[in-house]
Structures are given as C-alpha cells and as structure tokens.
Amino acid sequence: MDFSYLGQLLLGGLTRGSIYALLALGYTMVYGIIELINFAHGDIYMVGAFTALIASTVLLNYGVPHLAAIILAGVAAVIYSSAYGYTVEKIAYKPLRNASRLAPLISAIGASLFLESYVLLLQTSDFLPFPALIPNFKFWAPYESLFSSTELVILITTIVVMILLTVLIKFTKIGKAMRATSQDRVMAALMGINVDRVISITFIVGSAIAAIGGVLIASHIGQINFYMGFIAGIKAFVAAVLGGIGSMPGAVLGSFVLGLSESLFTGYVSSDYQDVFAFTILVAILIFRPSGLLGRSENQKV
Amino acid sequence: MIVMDEIKKSCVATLWFIFLTFPIAVIKIDSINNTVKWRWLNMVYIGVGSFFLSMLWRYMIKKKEMGGQKEKKKKEAGFFYKISQNRKIFIPLCVLLGVFTILFPHIFSMYQTTIMISALIYVMLGLGLNIVVGLAGLLDLGYVAFFALGAYLYALLNMHYGVSFWVALPLGGMLAALFGLVLGYPVLKLRGDYLAIVTLGFGEIIRIISQNWDAVTFGPSGIANIPPPPFFGVKLSLQATSTYIFYIIVVLVIFTIFIINRLKDSRIGRAWVALKDDEIACQSMGIDKGKTKLTAFALGATWAGMAGVVFAAKTTFINPASFTIWESIIILCIVVLGGMGSIAGVISGALLLILLPEYLRAFAQYRMLAFASVLILMMIFRPNGMIENVRKIYKFKQ
Numbered sequence: 291m292d293f294s295y296l297g298q299l300l301l302g303g304l305t306r307g308s309i310y311a312l313l314a315l316g317y318t319m320v321y322g323i324i325e326l327i328n329f330a331h332g333d334i335y336m337v338g339a340f341t342a343l344i345a346s347t348v349l350l351n352y353g354v355p356h357l358a359a360i361i362l363a364g365v366a367a368v369i370y371s372s373a374y375g376y377t378v379e380k381i382a383y384k385p386l387r388n389a390s391r392l393a394p395l396i397s398a399i400g401a402s403l404f405l406e407s408y409v410l411l412l413q414t415s416d417f418l419p420f421p422a423l424i425p426n427f428k429f430w431a432p433y434e435s436l437f438s439s440t441e442l443v444i445l446i447t448t449i450v451v452m453i454l455l456t457v458l459i460k461f462t463k464i465g466k467a468m469r470a471t472s473q474d475r476v477m478a479a480l481m482g483i484n485v486d487r488v489i490s491i492t493f494i495v496g497s498a499i500a501a502i503g504g505v506l507i508a509s510h511i512g513q514i515n516f517y518m519g520f521i522a523g524i525k526a527f528v529a530a531v532l533g534g535i536g537s538m539p540g541a542v543l544g545s546f547v548l549g550l551s552e553s554l555f556t557g558y559v560s561s562d563y564q565d566v567f568a569f570t571i572l573v574a575i576l577i578f579r580p581s582g583l584l585g586r587s588e589n590q591k592v
Numbered sequence: 593m594i595v596m597d598e599i600k601k602s603c604v605a606t607l608w609f610i611f612l613t614f615p616i617a618v619i620k621i622d623s624i625n626n627t628v629k630w631r632w633l634n635m636v637y638i639g640v641g642s643f644f645l646s647m648l649w650r651y652m653i654k655k656k657e658m659g660g661q662k663e664k665k666k667k668e669a670g671f672f673y674k675i676s677q678n679r680k681i682f683i684p685l686c687v688l689l690g691v692f693t694i695l696f697p698h699i700f701s702m703y704q705t706t707i708m709i710s711a712l713i714y715v716m717l718g719l720g721l722n723i724v725v726g727l728a729g730l731l732d733l734g735y736v737a738f739f740a741l742g743a744y745l746y747a748l749l750n751m752h753y754g755v756s757f758w759v760a761l762p763l764g765g766m767l768a769a770l771f772g773l774v775l776g777y778p779v780l781k782l783r784g785d786y787l788a789i790v791t792l793g794f795g796e797i798i799r800i801i802s803q804n805w806d807a808v809t810f811g812p813s814g815i816a817n818i819p820p821p822p823f824f825g826v827k828l829s830l831q832a833t834s835t836y837i838f839y840i841i842v843v844l845v846i847f848t849i850f851i852i853n854r855l856k857d858s859r860i861g862r863a864w865v866a867l868k869d870d871e872i873a874c875q876s877m878g879i880d881k882g883k884t885k886l887t888a889f890a891l892g893a894t895w896a897g898m899a900g901v902v903f904a905a906k907t908t909f910i911n912p913a914s915f916t917i918w919e920s921i922i923i924l925c926i927v928v929l930g931g932m933g934s935i936a937g938v939i940s941g942a943l944l945l946i947l948l949p950e951y952l953r954a955f956a957q958y959r960m961l962a963f964a965s966v967l968i969l970m971m972i973f974r975p976n977g978m979i980e981n982v983r984k985i986y987k988f989k990q
Contacts, residue, residue, distance in 0.1 A: 327785050340616060347621045351628050362816055366615070373612055385653065385972045393729055393971045395788055400967025407960035412617045412634070447685060520917075524796075527789055562804040569793035575777040576786055 299557040300550060305441045306508070307549025308448035312503030313526030314494030314533070315455060322472040322536040323492050324387075329398040331500060333405035334525015336516060338371035339508040340409060343420055360385040360424075367501045374405070375497025378489055384486070402520075409516040410537030417515045420508040435471055444506045452542055458495070459538065468492060473537070506570050521565060525552075528572045534582025544584055593921075598647065598926050605646035606639050613638050651972055691844055696834040705834050709906055711946040713899050718926040718938040719848045720895025726860060726932035726981070727923065729868030730780070731788040734795025738768040738893040740802060742900020742916035747815040748808070749912055757821035761901045765926035766827060769896025772890035773920055780885040793919055801910040810897050814911025816903050837906050844902065855891070856935075857984060865933070918960070924977040925963045928970050931977025942981060 320328045346363035354362070382401040386394040424440045459465040470478040472489045479485045507522070508514045525548065533544025538559060548568065555567045575582065617638055620629045717739060724732045743765035749755035751764070779790045809815070820833045821840060828836060837898045846908045860915045863884045875881050904910050922945065930941025949959045970977065979981045 325785075327789060337616070344615045344619050344621055348619060348628070351626070368614070370615065370753075377608075377612060382968050382972075383654075388727075389971070391785070391977065392725075392729055393733055393975055395785060396924070397968045397971040398937060399733070399921065399924070400964045400971070403960060403963075404964035404968065407964060411961065412613075413620065418621075459643050515622060521796075524789065524792065527794075531786070531789075563800065566797050566800055569797055572793060573778060573790060576790065580786075 295557070296449065299553045301437050301441070302557075303550035303553030304546070305444050305549070306553055307529075307546035308444050309507045309510075309522075310549050311448055311542045311545035312451065312506070313522060314501050314530040315452075315525050315538065316459055316500045317523075317530040318533075318535055318538060318541040319468075319492050319496045321500045321530070323468060323489060324383070324394075326383065326394050327398065327527065328493075328496075329395075329523070330382070330401040330405055331496065332519030332521075332526070333402050334371050334375050334378070334497045334519070334521065335500040336409065336506040336514070336519030337374050337405060338367040338497075338504035339420070339514045339518065340413060340516075341370040341501075342367035343418060343542060349503075356425075360554045362433050363385070364502070364505055367505050371497040371501030372494040375493040375500075378405075379391070379449060379493040384489075402523075406516050408521070411456045413516065415516065417513045419514055420514050422509055422512065424436045424509055435579075440510050446508060447502060451502060453500070455495070455538065464488070464491060507526060509579060525565075525568050528568050531572060531582055532575055535586040537584045539586035540582055547583070597800075597902060598650065599655075600731075601650065602643050604644045606643045609642035610635060610639050612914075621844075628708035637790065644679070647722040656973060697838050702831050706906075707832065707947065707950050709838050709841055709944055712845055713903055713906070713924065714926060715845050715939050715942040715948045716841070716848055716895055716899040716902075717923045718930065719845075719852055720892045720921050721927050722778070722892075722933065722935070722938045723852065723855070723864075723888055723895075724892035725927050726938070727856065727868065728885060730885060730889060731785075732791045732889070732892065733788050733917070733920055733924070734793070734798075735892070735896055736915050736917070736919040737795040737798035738771065738896035739804050739900040739903065740798050740912075741768050741771060742897035743910045743914075744802060744809060744900075745817075745897070745903040745905040746904045747818050750818060751815065756902065757819075757905050761898055764897040764901035765894040766897070768893040768900070769890040770962075772893030773886060774782040775887040776886050777882075781882050792917070795917055799912050799917075801914055802915070809912075812912060812915075814909060816909045818908045818910065819868055820905050820908065835904075837902070841902055841906075849939075852935060860884065860887060896924065910955075922963065925966055927977075929966050929977060931979045931981055932975075934977060934979050934981035937977045937979035937981065938973070941977070 316331050316334075317328060320326060320331070330361040342363045345366040346359050349359040349362055350356070378401050382397045388398055412523055422440065424443050427439045427442075459468060467478070467483045467488045468491070470481065470483055471485055475485055478488075504519075508518075526545070529548040530541045531544070532548055533540030534543065535541075548571065551571070552564055552568060556564045559567075571588065614635070617634045618631050618639060620631060621627070622629065643909050664692055675820055696708065700708075717735070721732060721735050724730050724735070745764045745767050746755075746757065746760040750757075755763075772947060773793055773978065775790070782847075805811070820828075820837060823832075823836055863874070863879045866877070867884055871881060903914075907914075925937055926945050927968040928941075930939070931937025945963070949956060
C-alpha cells in the first residue's frame with residue numbers, strides 16, 4: 291500500500307468535493323424551494339467562469355495590477371452569474387409556476403441549452419486557457435507539492451461560503467422566509483412573505499455560489515469551454531441527491547463523499563470511466579436510499 | 593398612457609439585457625495574442641432585439657393570462673382533427689400522401705431521398721419517445737442511448753456473426769426494451785424528476801462506454817462498412833439501395849403509427865394517460881403504477897432500438913459522435929414542438945425540425961439556439977404543441 295499516493299488521492303478528492311459542494315448547494319436550494327431540477331445551474335457556473343476570464347483579460351490588458359484584476363474579475367463573475375440566474379428564473383420558470391411538473395423540467399433543459407449555444411455562438415467552441423488567478427503563497431511553499439495553494443484556497447473558500455450560507459439561512463430574516471417558503475409556499479404567502487421575491491433571491495444566491503465555484507475550478511484546471519457546466523452540473527446534482535436533495539448539510543456531505551470516492555476510483559480503477567462511476571452511485575442511492583444520506587423520507591399525502 | 597408605460601418597461605428590459613450580454617456578446621478575447629476585440633455592433637443588435645422582444649413577450653403573457661381567466665369551455669377542435677374526422681376528405685388525402693410517398697424516391701434526387709430517410713428515422717424516434725413523454729408523462733433525456741444500442745447491436749452482430757438486417761431489426765428492439773426494463777425498474781418507482789437525471793446519466797454512460805471500450809466498439813473511430821439491408825440476394829446500386837431503405841423506413845413508420853394508434857386507446861394506453869394526469873387517483877383505481885410506467889418506458893425504447901438498426905444500415909458507419917445528448921434533446925424537441933401525445937403532431941414536428949435546418953444551411957449555427965428557445969417558449973405559450981392531442985370522448989347513449 292502506497293500511502294503517499296493514497297494521501298494524494300484523498301486530498302485531490304477533497305478539492306473535487308469542495309467544487310461539487312459549491313455547485314450542489316445551488317441545486318439543493320432551488321430544489322428545496324420550488325422542487326425543480328435547475329438544469330441551467332451548471333451553465334450559470336460556466337457563464338461565471340467565462341465572465342471572469344473576459345474581465346481579467348480586459349483588466350490586465352489595461353494595466354490594472356494583478357491582485358486588483360483578480361478580485362474585480364471574481365466580483366464581476368459573481369454579479370453576472372447572479373444576474374443570469376435571476377433572468378433565467380424570470381423567463382423560463384416563473385411563468386410555469388402553476389403548470390404540470392413536466393413543463394418546468396423541459397423549460398429548464400431549454401434554458402441550459404440556450405445558455406450553452408449562446409456562449410458557443412458569441413465566444414468560441416474551443417477550449418480557452420484560463421490564467422492561474424491564484425498565486426503560489428510563500429508560507430505554503432513546503433506543502434506545495436502535496437496540496438497546491440490553489441487547492442488550499444478552494445477548500446478554504448468552500449468552508450467560508452458554507453458558513454456564510456448557514457448564517458444567511460439560519461439567522462437572517464430572508465433566510466427565515468426561504469425556509470418558510472420551502473415548507474409551504476401558500477402558507478408563507480398568507481403570512482405576508484413575497485414568495486416571488488424569495489424565489490428570486492434563492493436563485494441569485496445559488497448562482498453567486500456557483501460563480502465562485504466556476505472561477506475557482508477554472509483557475510485550478512486551467513481551461514474552460516462552453517460545455518464545462520454540463521457534466522459538472524450533473525455530478526453536483528448526483529452529490530445533492532446523495533446527500534438528500536433539499537438539505538444543505540446533505541449537499542455538502544454528499545459532495546465530499548462523491549469527490550473522495552470518485553478520486554479513489556480514478557486513482558485505483560480507471561479514469562476513463564469516472565463519469566460512469568458517478569452515475570452508478572446515483573442509481574445505487576436511488577434504489578437503496580432514495581431520500582439520500584441526510585434527507586428526510588417523504589410520505590406523499592393524498 | 594398605457595403605451596408610454598409599456599415603452600418604459602421595454603426600455604428597462606433592454607438596458608438589463610444590454611448589461612447582461614455585455615461581457616459575452618461584446619467583448620471577444622484572443623488568448624493567443626492577448627488582445628481584446630470590442631464588438632459594439634452586437635450591443636446594438638441586442639438592444640433593438642430585446643426592446644421588441646420584450647414588448648412581444650409582455651403582450652403574449654398578458655394574452656395567455658386573459659385566456660386562462662376566460663377558460664374557454666368549448667375548446668375548438670384543431671384543424672387536423674377536423675380533417676381526420678371527415679372521411680370524405682381524409683381518405684383521398686391519405687391516398688394522395690401514399691402515392692406521393694411511393695413516387696418520392698423516383699421524382700427527387702438521391703440526396704433528397706437520403707435526407708428524407710433520416711427525417712423518417714426521427715419520425716420513428718419521435719413516435720417512440722412520444723409514448724414515454726407524451727402519453728405516460730415520463731421525461732426521458734437519454735433516449736438516444738437505446739438508439740445507440742440498436743445501431744451497435746446490428747453493426748457488431750453483423751461484423752462478427754454475419755447476422756442480417758432482418759434478424760437484427762427485431763433483436764435491436766428487444767435489446768433496447770430489455771435495457772429499458774433494467775434501467776426503469778429501480779427508478780420508475782421514484783418521483784418523476786429523478787428519472788430525467790438517471791436517463792440523462794444512462795445516455796452518457798452508453799456514449800462513454802462506446803467511446804472507451806476499444807476492444808468491442810472500436811472507440812471513437814467507430815465501425816465502418818456496415819452492409820445495407822439485403823434484397824433477396826440481389827446486389828443493388830447505391831441509388832437503388834437508398835430507395836429500398838426509404839421504402840423500409842416508410843413501412844416501419846406506418847407500422848409504428850398503427851401500433852401506437854392501437855395502443856393509445858387500449859387499456860394500457862388509457863392507464864398511461866391516467867397516470868400522467870394523477871398518480872394517486874390512478875393507483876386507487878387499481879392500476880399498478882410501477883408496471884404501467886415500466887411498459888411505457890420499455891415500449892418507447894423498443895422503437896429507438898429498431899430505429900438504431902435502420903440508422904446503422906443507412907449510414908453504413910457509426911461512431912459515438914452520432915449518439916450525443918444533443919440527439920436526445922432534438923428528439924425531445926420534436927415531441928414537445930409537435931404536440932405531446934399527438935401522432936400527427938410528432939410527425940410534423942420531426943419533419944419540420946429535421947428538414948428545415950437541412951434546407952436552411954446558412955442558419956445551421958443558430959439551430960441549437962432555436963431549439964432551446966422552442967423548448968422554453970412552447971412550454972410557456974403552447975404546452976400542448978403545434979397539433980394538440982385530442983382526447984377521445986365517450987358519450988353515454990341512453
């Protein structure tokens with residue numbers, strides 16, 4: 291048994307898991323509130339990465355200092371992703387609030403496809419190199435070979451985002467409104483909660499988190515293209531289901547479980563079939579524990 | 593005043609979209625030379641476009657809400673429905689269509705025939721998916737996987753064992769149905785949205801396997817030299833082969849229409865529609881939910897498997913690139929645009945979506961954008977599609 295190899299795989303899995311977590315949180319938030327699989331979520335993350343790339347290139351071209359450019363690009367990505375999330379919700383989902391279950395799902399597929407082909411047409415179908423936005427820290431130098439600075443930043447950012455999100459949901463007024471809306475939309479509206487506004491805010495927050503994930507993973511992997519959101523989105527969804535969809539701690543736990551097991555699978559079995567592995571896990575959970583690791587089992591009421 | 597208000601709202605929407613599309617539509621970076629290109633013209637296009645579109649959008653939404661309030665009791669039966677009920681027009685029309693179909697490969701060039709064959713393959717796929725999505729209301733996003741299974745089955749069996757087209761055709765259907773059962777069994781008991789993602793995953797799994805399992809599927813380079821269907825041992829010219837395949841697919845499409853038409857009004861077909869409308873009520877009427885869904889799923893897959901065999905025989909070459917998620921989405925588009933549950937709708941949807949891009953090559957790059965818009969707009973404004981499915985009404989006679 292080669293322990294340093296195993297350690298490397300575990301650390302790699304941790305990074306992978308944090309990225310999935312940033313995406314899975316958005317899925318689970320939206321699902322918790324309107325019971326819709328937001329297929330466009332992965333593409334919002336892609337738009338975030340593209341915005342960051344464009345913004346950072348433009349800023350660096352005009353001689354803005356490196357650090358300021360990184361921060362501004364990150365902020366631009368978050369703002370734009372939120373704006374896209376908000377707009378997608380307003381156009382593709384809101385008119386279908388009272389339609390049958392199938393309608394918003396098909397509309398969500400349409401929204402995802404629309405964003406992909408929009409970026410494909412106006413930007414490019416090629417892979418674009420993404421600059422390493424996160425520099426190598428000096429104090430971290432001794433551990434650089436084991437766990438790079440970028441990976442460290444990813445892990446820390448994920449933890450910070452999760453703490454902030456928990457605070458938002460648990461302790462603020464809007465968080466309370468979100469929880470109320472997800473429990474019973476009609477009742478929440480009767481209590482004076484502007485349900486449409488709460489749903490919009492949920493999309494905005496979810497998309498902002500996805501944008502952070504997009505920027506981090508893009509600078510970790512080093513290249514982006516219009517299709518990057520598709521498979522990442524699906525895997526994040528698998529993670530959300532694994533943890534129990536609708537539950538925030540579940541989404542995070544599911545993401546880390548998926549990230550670690552996928553990393554081990556890639557390292558010891560085969561890297562060609564890592565996507566197959568994720569789907570196999572999904573089917574296995576749906577058979578044996580459909581409510582996920584931390585989800586409540588729901589009984590349908592007549 | 594109302595007009596001013598509308599214009600103001602549209603202006604706000606325009607500004608919003610200009611802001612939204614700014615980085616992606618206006619700026620283009622060249623990462624190799626590290627230069628930035630500003631495309632200000634795009635901003636003008638988007639501004640003008642979104643101004644008018646937002647006007648139209650709000651008008652349509654308002655109209656839809658008005659329509660919902662009135663709740664037209666007497667729904668006007670569609671044009672197609674009226675025709676199909678009037679025997680005096682319907683039968684001559686069918687004959688005319690039949691004659692046209694028979695003559696088609698002889699009037700038009702081989703190129704046209706080939707395009708028509710692929711359109712008809714999509715008609716078959718659309719009709720198959722129509723069982724799953726349109727009748728039973730299950731969203732299947734990996735439908736192309738069954739199509740791929742059929743195509744690979746024929747290609748591989750023929751290569752290794754020399755199995756002929758006519759044997760492979762039912763085998764392809766059966767294999768797809770088997771996979772449908774195996775995949776559907778665990779998932780169909782669960783809520784509908786899980787099915788969407790599992791089928792999506794299944795589609796990807798089949799594609800990844802066909803791409804990576806070099807020893808069997810020959811990986812990305814695919815399988816070439818798949819023979820066309822044999823014609824009583826006579827070797828046909830290229831032109832005659834395409835005419836022959838054209839007739840085969842026409843017969844298969846007619847067969848499909850016949851079967852689905854019969855299924856629709858059968859006990860199981862009515863059970864599908866009932867399940868789509870209300871699961872709980874349906875179960876309390878004694879319908880086995882899991883079994884009914886499973887039959888819909890497996891039967892839908894069967895058509896895809898057979899279409900796959902025909903596809904392999906037609907193109908004589910298959911590789912994983914023909915079976916991407918886009919294909920599944922195109923087939924879904926066909927069903928959604930045509931009209932979920934409606935046979936005439938699905939046929940016209942398939943012909944429209946496959947033939948139109950073929951003749952509008954100049955706009956080929958906007959195809960996906962158009963398909964995506966079709967999915968969203970149809971769901972919002974016309975969820976029942978171009979040609980609405982008319983439910984059978986039974987009148988009680990005293």
